[in-house]
Amino acid sequence: xxxxxxxxxxxxxxxxxxxxxxxxxxxxxxxxxxxxxxxxxxxxxxxxxxxxxxxxxxxxxxxxxxxxxxxxxxxxxxxxxxxxxxxxxxxxxxxxxxxxxxxxxxxxxxxxxxxxxxxxxxxxxxxxxxxxxxxxxxxxxxxxxxxxxxxxxxxxxxxxxxxxxxxxxxxxxxxxxxxxxxxxxxxxxxxxxxxxxxxxxxxxxxxxxxxxxxxxxxxxxxxxxxxxxxxxxxxxxxxxxxxxxxxxxxxxxxxxxxxxxxxxxxxxxxxxxxxxxxxxxxxxxxxxxxxxxxxxxxxxxxxxxxxxxxxxxxxxxxxxxxxxxxxxxxxxxxxxxxxx
Amino acid sequence: xxxxxxxxxxxxxxxxxxxxxxxxxxxxxxxxxxxxxxxxxxxxxxxxxxxxxxxxxxxxxxxxxxxxxxxxxxxxxxxxxxxxxxxxxxxxxxxxxxxxxxxxxxxxxxxxxxxxxxxxxxxxxxxxxxxxxxxxxxxxxxxxxxxxxxxxxxxxxxxxxxxxxxxxxxxxxxxxxxxxxxxxxxxxxxxxxxxxxxxxxxxxxxxxxxxxxxxxxxxxxxxxxxxxxxxxxxxxxxxxxxxxxxxxxxxxxxxx
Numbered sequence: 114x115x116x117x118x119x120x121x122x123x124x125x126x127x128x129x130x131x132x133x134x135x136x137x138x139x140x141x142x143x144x145x146x147x148x149x150x151x152x153x154x155x156x157x158x159x160x161x162x163x164x165x166x167x168x169x170x171x172x173x174x175x176x177x178x179x180x181x182x183x184x185x186x187x188x189x190x191x192x193x194x195x196x197x198x199x200x201x202x203x204x205x206x207x208x209x210x211x212x213x214x215x216x217x218x219x220x221x222x223x224x225x226x227x228x229x230x231x232x233x234x235x236x237x238x239x240x241x242x243x244x245x246x247x248x249x250x251x252x253x254x255x256x257x258x259x260x261x262x263x264x265x266x267x268x269x270x271x272x273x274x275x276x277x278x279x280x281x282x283x284x285x286x287x288x289x290x291x292x293x294x295x296x297x298x299x300x301x302x303x304x305x306x307x308x309x310x311x312x313x314x315x316x317x318x319x320x321x322x323x324x325x326x327x328x329x330x331x332x333x334x335x336x337x338x339x340x341x342x343x344x345x346x347x348x349x350x351x352x353x354x355x356x357x358x359x360x361x362x363x364x365x366x367x368x369x370x371x372x373x374x375x376x377x378x379x380x381x382x383x384x385x386x387x388x389x390x391x392x393x394x395x396x397x398x399x400x401x402x403x404x405x406x407x408x409x410x411x412x413x414x415x416x417x418x419x420x421x422x423x424x425x426x427x428x429x430x431x432x433x434x435x436x437x438x439x440x441x442x443x444x445x446x447x448x449x450x451x452x453x
Numbered sequence: 454x455x456x457x458x459x460x461x462x463x464x465x466x467x468x469x470x471x472x473x474x475x476x477x478x479x480x481x482x483x484x485x486x487x488x489x490x491x492x493x494x495x496x497x498x499x500x501x502x503x504x505x506x507x508x509x510x511x512x513x514x515x516x517x518x519x520x521x522x523x524x525x526x527x528x529x530x531x532x533x534x535x536x537x538x539x540x541x542x543x544x545x546x547x548x549x550x551x552x553x554x555x556x557x558x559x560x561x562x563x564x565x566x567x568x569x570x571x572x573x574x575x576x577x578x579x580x581x582x583x584x585x586x587x588x589x590x591x592x593x594x595x596x597x598x599x600x601x602x603x604x605x606x607x608x609x610x611x612x613x614x615x616x617x618x619x620x621x622x623x624x625x626x627x628x629x630x631x632x633x634x635x636x637x638x639x640x641x642x643x644x645x646x647x648x649x650x651x652x653x654x655x656x657x658x659x660x661x662x663x664x665x666x667x668x669x670x671x672x673x674x675x676x677x678x679x680x681x682x683x684x685x686x687x688x689x690x691x692x693x694x695x696x697x698x699x700x701x702x703x704x705x706x707x708x709x
Contacts, residue, residue: 202541333562336548337555339541346504347535348608349528349556393588394543397562 117398120391124405128184131412135180136172138416140424143168143176152177174310182314182373183415183429184408187380189321189370191407193363194381195400196328199335200359201255203269204386204444208367209378210270212277216250217243217364217371219280222287240320244368250276251364313373320369325404327362332396335359339394377411377430379437384410386444455480455644456501456612460510463500464668469507470496471668478644478661480611483635485659485676486648489689493668494648495536498616501646503527514612528556532608534615534634538597542590546600549589550576553607575606578637595626602634606641613638615647619654627651631658652693652706656680664688680704 137143143151151169154161161169190208197206197213208214220242227238257272258265334355337345342352370377384406385399392398414432421427454477464470471493478484486494499505501512503519512519514530522530532553540549553575554568564572576582579599589597598618605613615634619627631647635658638645649655655662655676662679664671666688672679685693685706692709 330561334560336544336562337552339544340552341539343499343504344533344535346524347502347528347531347533348552349525351524389543393545394541395545395548 117401120398120402121405124402124409128405128409128412131409131416132180132184135183135412135416136176138420139171139176141167141171143172148172178311178314179415180412182317183411185314185317185321186370186374186377187384187407187409187411188404189317189325189366189407190377190380191384191403191410192325192328192381192400193366193370194407195385195396195403196331196335196359196363197381198385199339199396200356200363201269202339202341204389205270205382205441207379207382208363208370209376209381210277210441211273212250212254212280213247213364213367214371214376214378215277215280215284217247217368218376219250219284219287220244220246220368221372222284226287237316240316240369240372243372244320244365246280247364247368247371248361250280251360317369317373320365324362324366324369327358328366329400331355331359331362332400335396335400336394375428375430377433379433379441380407380411382444383433383437383440386440454478454513455515456646457511457513458497458501460500460508460512462510463505463508464496465506469668471500474510474670476663476670476673478646480644481639481642483638483645483647483658483660485655485662486646486665487650487652487655487662487679487688488665488671490650492665492688494665495616496668497665498533498614498646498648501612502531502533502614525556528608528610530610531612531614532605532610534598534601534605534613534618536616536618536620538594538601538621540589540592540597540600542588544589545585546581546587546589546592547572547576547585549600550581550585550603550607553604553609556608571609572603572607575603578606579603579633594621595623595630598622598626598630599633602630602637606637611642611644613643613645615645617648617650620650627654652680652685656704656706677704680706 133145133148136148137145147165147168151161151165151172155169155173194207197208197211198204200206201211221239223246224238224242254269254272254276257276258268260268334350337348337350338352338355340348346352385403388402388406389399392402411429411433414436415429418427418429418432456478458474458476460471460474462469462472463474474497486497488494496505500508501519503524508520517526517530519527519530551564551568551572554564554572555562558564558568573582576585579602581596581599581603584592584596589600592600598621618634619630622630631654635645647658649658659676661674662676663673664679664684671688672684680695682693682695694707694709696705696707698705
């Protein structure tokens, strides 16, 4: 096995730079020195004055939670993308393209329409519904795309597009029928984080940590599954059980990300793909690197979303799609060449 | 008997493929499995390696009941070299070979020095050690098939099954691959069952031959005994001639 330390170090350095930039950039610029000062003061529980106090409010109630939420979501989407790609043995499987994200979006909107009382119950219902519908979507796409024991690329994409359009149509229907309150959901669905503060981050954290933990633990199993179900079985792996764990964990991670930050496409496609071409397909390397790479990618996209049309803010999903869709076409062309 | 097969039926839900397959194979022997396309050779290999969903009967290796064994226990007794030479391209050769140790290591894939040593020795024997650090996607079909063999040897099993392992290789690699495999199998005391659709390869490498047709056994016995014109004609539906080979004591089979 190749070493993980060096590429991980580079990525972590890049992540640190992105985090500082993401906290600093906005209508009011906060220089890095001030960021450390404010965080230091917050940890030591010291009072601040003047400009520093203004920075403190912006930083602790707006920028820091948003930055961490974006980093967590990026890690979640890239991690589940790498896992789906391994599971389907297909470089184009991505939470967005195989319909998991739109499925989760539908579930989240259903939960919102049911108008659960705000508060902790509502915060649990949204990700739970998102998880269940995402799971159903992935299952449906998998069943439709499967021919025998293989899943051809075109089948997967076609089934993903069809199921995902259906879920999106249902979502739109629900949103048009409902009024007022759900206009917010539209912005959210496009990947614009409308929820400020620490609540979405803390609500998403447990699902993401548990799901990504399971995926990291399953990394070796995912490696063996790359030989196909039959050979994996002949190598002593319980294929059905391993697949079930991976699908559940990847879908839970996707659903949690969608429930709190909306549908953000292509992160799960672009990041693992670039990393795989540089560091190989060993999931014990690819998965952890994808987590950090995903956080970097989404933070960078979010910074762009905030500065491109400032002071207006674009939904981050637009930026990732603008970079991701051409990339997707490029990958599709390459896979074609390999196939024929 | 090292391998005892007694299958009343085996196949897929709603589609039975094999019926009444009964044979035994002593330790160290090489059994060539022959028969026309679709006769159930691959299904029989799937059955013995434990990846067939429906099976009725008994399968034993060294006295261990394979049907009640776990997937990992089976993989410690039976290794398979599949027909396809596909190996996930983005893996290093050494990592692909090391995956042969899967039934012996924990689910996180942590390997001991002993595992590394066994994999290293399998790579030396199959002559793939020279490209241990290359990606599988950069290898030729013949090289990939040797990597798959190294993986199967690293599994360190008493039984080695091969499903038309040479069908994607050219003439030279076919002979080289089978000679290498059988030399190593003999050295390591393995019992081998290989589905081969080239009858001359079966004649050359099999100690015994099992002839199949439509999911059933037609004949099982010594190579020369089974590879006779009458049996071959009955399973392939084509008249054939069997000649003594000019330079050694083998036989040559030609369609008439």
